Amino acid sequence: MTIHHIVLYKFKPEVTPEQKQGVRDSVSALLSQIPAIQSIITGETVYNHLGHGFDEGVIFLFENEAKLNEYRSHKAHIDYQEVAKPLTQGRSCFCLKIAVIEWLGAGLLIFDIESSA
Numbered sequence: 001m002t003i004h005h006i007v008l009y010k011f012k013p014e015v016t017p018e019q020k021q022g023v024r025d026s027v028s029a030l031l032s033q034i035p036a037i038q039s040i041i042t043g044e045t046v047y048n049h050l051g052h053g054f055d056e057g058v059i060f061l062f063e064n065e066a067k068l069n070e071y072r073s074h075k076a077h078i079d080y081q082e083v084a085k086p087l088t089q090g091r092s093c094f095c096l097k098i099a100v101i102e103w104l105g106a107g108l109l110i111f112d113i114e115s116s117a
Contacts, residue, residue, distance in 0.1 A: 001097040002038075002061055002062070002063065002097070002098050003062040003063075003065060003067070003068045003095055004059055004060075004095065004096045005059070005060040005062060005068060005071070005093070005094075005095045006057065006059050006060075006093065006095070006096070007057065007060075007093045008045075008052075008056070008057045008091065008092045008093075009056060009057075009084065009088045009090065009091045010053055010054050010055050010088060010089050010091075011055050011056075011089070012087060012088065012089045015087045019087055020055075020056075020087075022083065023056075023083060023084050023087060024042060026079075026080045026083045026084065027040060027042050027058050027080065028040065028042065029076070029080075030060075030076055030077065030080055033074075033076035034071050034076050034077060035070075036062060036063075036067040036068070036070035036071045036074070037060055037061070037062065037067075037071060038061040038062060038063060038067075039060075039061045040059070041059040042056070042057070042058045042059075043057065044056050045057065052092075053090070054090070054092065065097075068095065
């Protein structure tokens with residue numbers, strides 16, 4: 001099953017657009033720095049009243065939990081955290097094990113989801 005590692009964060013009010021872009025650039029660079037990452041999806045939040053005020057999010061895809069653990073301890077990941085940490089006031093992180101069970105056409109997929117630490 002593919003592991004989807006999801007990170008959401010809120011920037012501090014005083015963070016400049018340039019600093020936000022620096023965090024985005026740090027995230028994007030991880031794909032070339034950490035071989036365990038299959039792909040990265042990142043973007044700004046589209047307003048949702050249940051969104052808890054998060055500004056941006058990142059989804060990292062990993063082949064399995066062993067690859068996720070390689071990422072967690074990788075120096076580039078730790079460096080990225082050091083760049084983002086002083087600029088954020090809130091973060092949320094969780095992982096999902098996801099297997100595509102069935103393709104129903106018209107863009108509809110059925111997933112088997114199991115949460116993970």
